[in-house]
Amino acid sequence: MKKEFVQEITGMNDDFAQWYTDVVTKAELVDYSSVRGSMIIRPYGYALWENIKSELDKRIKETGHENVYMPLFIPESLLQKEKDHIEGFAPEVAWVTHGGDEKLTERLCVRPTSEVLFGEHFKNIIHSYRDLPKLYNQWANVVRWEKTTRPFLRTLEFLWQEGHTCHETDEDAHEETVKMLKVYAEICEKVLAIPVIMGQKTEKEKFAGAKYTYTIESLMHDGKALQSGTSHHLGDGFAKAFGIQFLDREGKQQYVQQTSWGFTTRIIGAMIMVHGDDRGLVVPPMVAPTQLMIVPIAQHKEGVLDYAYDLKNRLSKSIRVGIDASDKKPGWKFNEYEMKGIPLRLEVGPRDIEQGQVILARRDTGEKITVPVEGIEEKVRSILLDIQESLLQKAKDHREEKTSIAQNLLEFKETITQHAGFIKAMWCGDQACEDQIKEETGATSRCMPFEQEKVGESCVCCGKEAEQLVYWAKAY
Amino acid sequence: MKKEFVQEITGMNDDFAQWYTDVVTKAELVDYSSVRGSMIIRPYGYALWENIKSELDKRIKETGHENVYMPLFIPESLLQKEKDHIEGFAPEVAWVTHGGDEKLTERLCVRPTSEVLFGEHFKNIIHSYRDLPKLYNQWANVVRWEKTTRPFLRTLEFLWQEGHTCHETDEDAHEETVKMLKVYAEICEKVLAIPVIMGQKTEKEKFAGAKYTYTIESLMHDGKALQSGTSHHLGDGFAKAFGIQFLDREGKQQYVQQTSWGFTTRIIGAMIMVHGDDRGLVVPPMVAPTQLMIVPIAQHKEGVLDYAYDLKNRLSKSIRVGIDASDKKPGWKFNEYEMKGIPLRLEVGPRDIEQGQVILARRDTGEKITVPVEGIEEKVRSILLDIQESLLQKAKDHREEKTSIAQNLLEFKETITQHAGFIKAMWCGDQACEDQIKEETGATSRCMPFEQEKVGESCVCCGKEAEQLVYWAKAY
Known part of the structure; x- marks a missing residue:
């Protein structure tokens, strides 16, 4: 873990795939385990996910959705109810066949997505137009039996949220589909500084069982695209398969119109491949678990550590700030936090204290500036904002070029x-x-x-x- | 869903089990599905869990722990590494034997708990006493193949957090075990108003693979006990099975001392059975998704709804407040929110507005008081505090009696x-x-x-x- 030398990573232009693997492991985002194709999300990776999740969950609730939790297992017969859906998913699900020593009379699949479970539930709880719309979301793990896997990008198991909604009309469902795609686009652009193209998937590429699928697509540093979130208008296909009917305003039985939409841990892979560089990760300030890291210089000298901790306390009122007062060399610390992509580094030593100044080093540009300690909060906040905007602009320029x-x-x-x-x-x-x-x-x-x-x-x-x-x- | 009549539930002294089932379904906490033994946690139930989770997660982080995420699946050979552990869990795990159409060469169990996954990971990342303590936690779903199940209390799948930590010494691990048990006790008593007895499990009842297990035990309305959270000192059993060694301060190789501790959705069952009554759920204010519900009286009269919404806006600055302005009768609404256990109801009609007053009705005691609308925020806050304390006191008295x-x-x-x-x-x-x-x-x-x-x-x-x-x- 704590090696006392500079960690070398492969150059991104030499071997992008190897660079990616080096970054996710050396920045301590993930570890491998003996479970094929699954990843361990380590504290730094999970803190990133928690920040993304919290931003997205807030918007999901603000748009009127409620969180629920559905079972992990789906009986085979239930999965088979919607024909296109089972055709699409059957080849890639994991099957539970035994509980303890007992062989099950019906196989259970580990959910690859939860349309059918929501379908069954919606049938139970929807009877009248007064019960509509139903706007549900769940945060869950899902499993898809992928042959080749890579951390975050494609794993046997991943974390996501899946929205599932029911509406009176096709138009209402359409509006919901667009609304949630735009929420995803906002998370990508405003929070993760990843520019996206919003559009519709072709028939060939749409979700198994959907009427149509909307998507946001982003472009990685190596020029490959990454599907970053999808929102499906399901029409009444699942409603018919599951019998989800309601008495409409004219007193007639109608099938509901549904949507579903999902956003996954995959986006962390996008964040890495859009912003990273040869020194490692570059994390946008809005999701950075640590936005600024204080590295005291000549910390054995009297007063330096006290001063640095005072600064930390001051700054922690407005930003997420860390301090490394370990006995490692400053150069080692610089490398470590550059590898982890912490947006800003603050250096402060005896001479800085004397002169009432600190040094700020930006991760994205490498720029180092000396600034007065007075008004440091405001200065830091404005630089973090600038980093956030610059990252988005840089990614847009890169996409334009490519x-x-x-x-x-x-x-x-x-x-x-x-x-x-x-x-x-x-x-x-x-x-x-x-x-x-x-x-x-x-x-x-x-x-x-x-x-x-x-x-x-x-x-x-x-x-x-x-x-x-x-x-x-x-x-x- | 929205039935236009008073929902009757079984009396708790007539048939406590049926009362419980009535409450969890009619208060819309859960729904059943075609997945045997699994539950659908509905919005109201999940909002409760989110509030409990947020209170616990805050304390887990404040005590220095970091969140991570481990795989859902455990290869059979990995589960078998610690002998007592596999003996304890083998009879109650679900086995995945197929991925897509392909039969697996090794079965995977769906995690019943994650000691072995953490064990494997800890071996990778711990090398020196400088890497200790490692204080990890994960929020996850786990599966145990139970024969008889009841919502929240015992389900095939449940949600929980599981803490996993490694320490230099037996004493450090002991302190951690106690510390986290006390965190659980605090959540029960301060947040959920459930009094608990802290103690140690006997050898017979301890966790499979632990050196010893600490527990908090609470008493339900019907006089049956419920294990409400456990904290295990694992000793070096898993460390030896997985080879988790570190170079100690004297330069010698040592096995780490470990703990694990878990708290689950089961606690919602305890909350129901400790505080509920013949009119349904009683939710302690600290975890109530809605702490006060406004029911306008004669809302068709001019000014009533505007007034009620103004009140809602005022109160929502300090508490979680709802308003029901639907066209249902006030009596129906009273029943509905009593069933859901919302701690306080505020009634306001034309005459109240004229007289500058509102009516507050407490869910726990049934008491109704008329109070001036001036200073309503302070009044509501102090009543909510009083309800929180009264519920704990009442539960303590009940336990004393029993x-x-x-x-x-x-x-x-x-x-x-x-x-x-x-x-x-x-x-x-x-x-x-x-x-x-x-x-x-x-x-x-x-x-x-x-x-x-x-x-x-x-x-x-x-x-x-x-x-x-x-x-x-x-x-x-």
């Missing part, structure tokens, strides 16, 4: 080979073209963006007339 | 038959006596209380000399 336009398949292939990133291209709407693009380029359709523009006249694959702009990319 | 002393087995049997509750009796320390008491009376040893007293000279069962006071009771 976004290209392609008019035909040849151009598409050349571009994606030379210049990994988003490709904006027109699409005729035919799944055959989508399949061919994937096969020939490795890129998948990420979304049909809400903000449409006409970057060409014809489908990038077949050349037929096309109205639809699609973002394409290789993806995690 | 606690008896027995000197021999005949007395023990007679007492427990006529007067369900705690029985204080001396015990020689022989497990044969413990077994015999259980067989003949149905009561189990709840704990050897920290506060010992000599209520007799000889063992209540065999009559031999006895030094040990034990609390006995029939238990959930």
Whole structure:
């Protein structure tokens, strides 16, 4: 754990995958265990998740949703009630077949998502339009039997929230789907400084059992895309499968219109791959468990530690602040907290105290400035705000740089080979073209963006007339 | 859901078990699902859990612990590493044998508790006394394959936190074990108004794999006891099984000393059975999702609703307040919020407005008082405090009434038959006596209380000399 030397990590441009693995382990976000494909989320990683969760939970409640908790297990027969849903999920669920020594008469799957459990419950509690809308959310762990896994990005088990709502009309459900996608976009952009493209998934890429799926897509440092949150209009498919009916305002029986939406620990992987650099993690101040770390210099000298602790107490009234008064060398501490991506470092030694000043070092730019200790709270707060904004701007610029336009398949292939990133291209709407693009380029359709523009006249694959702009990319 | 008539529940003295079931369903805490033995925790039940969790999490962090997250699954070989532990848990775990279509080469159990996962991780991250203590906690779901289940009290799956810590010395681990038991006791008494007896479990009743187990025991309305939280000194048993060693201050390799401690959704069952009455739930103000509910009277009259909403805004600055402005009759609303155990009801109608007053009705005593609207915040706050204290006092008095002393087995049997509750009796320390008491009376040893007293000279069962006071009771 506490090694007394500088920890080297692989350069991100040398081997991005190895860089990622180095960062998640050396910044002590995760550890591996003997459970294949599962991760241990260590204190620093979990504190990040708690901060993200708290920001999201607040917004989920502010938009009128209530938290509930559904069972972990789903009887096989229940999972099978909605045909598209079981087809999509059956290949990737874990099956419980024994309880203690007893073989079960019916297998139970470990929830990969909870539509069917909510479906059964909604049928019990919804009878009239007066019971609508029902706006529920749960924070839970889910399991999907993935073959290849990577911490945060794709794991057998992950943590998430899943929203499940019922509405009187198709329009109401549509509004909910959009509203919650926008909440996710806000969490990404305002809280995590990750810019996203909002749009709709193609039929091929939509959620198993949904009418349509909205998504937010972000772009990583290496030019690969990452689906960062999805919101589904479920229509009345589950309602019909589970018999979720209500007496409407005219006294007629109707099926409810449903939505579901999810946001996962995967976003921590996005945060790492959007903001990280060759010195390790870079954490946006809004979610940083420690926003500023105080490193006393020549701390054995009289008065230094007392002064540093006083500063800590002052600052802790307005920000999350830490202090490292251990006997490690300052240089070691600098490396450690740079690796952990702590947004600001404050250095203070005997001469600084004499001169009424401290040194502030920004993690994102590496910039070091000397500032008067008077008014330090205000100064720190404004720098943290600036870091938060700069990270978002930098990520936007990076995405801009890595976004290209392609008019035909040849151009598409050349571009994606030379210049990994988003490709904006027109699409005729035919799944055959989508399949061919994937096969020939490795890129998948990420979304049909809400903000449409006409970057060409014809489908990038077949050349037929096309109205639809699609973002394409290789993806995690 | 919203039935337009008064909901009747079974009287608690007629059929306590049925009363409990009526309360948990009609107060909308839980719903059943097609998953045997699992419960759906509905918004009102989950909001209670969130409040309890937040109070406990705060104290867990204040005492220096960090939250982490371990995998849900445990490979069978890992579970088998500590002999007593696997013996204790094997009969009650759920086994995953298939992932998708593929049969697993090794079965995975769904965690019943996470000692072995923490054990494996601790071995990886602990090397020196400088790495100690490690003070970890996780909030998680766990599964135990119970035959008979009841909402909150005993379910196949439940929510809890489990603390896992490593220390340099036996003494340090002992202190931790006591410290966390006291945190649990504080949550019970100060937050949930549930008085508890702190003590040690007998060898027979201790946790599988522990050196010793401390417990808090509470007494329900019907005179049955409920184990409300446990804290285990694990000694070095898991450390030896997993090889968790550290270089001590003298440069020698030592095994760490460990603790683990858990607190679960079960406590909601205790809250119900300690405070509830024939009109339903009674929720202590400190955990009540809604502490005061405003019911406007003659709300169609001009000005009433505006006035009521103004009041709500005023009060919501200091307490959790709700308002029911639906078109249901006030009497219906009174019943509904009494069933849900909301601590205070505020009624306000045209005449009250004229006279500058409101009516406050206490859920616990049924008392109704008219108070001036001026200074209402202070009044409400002081009544809520009084309710919180009264509930604890009432529960203490009830426990006192239901606690008896027995000197021999005949007395023990007679007492427990006529007067369900705690029985204080001396015990020689022989497990044969413990077994015999259980067989003949149905009561189990709840704990050897920290506060010992000599209520007799000889063992209540065999009559031999006895030094040990034990609390006995029939238990959930």
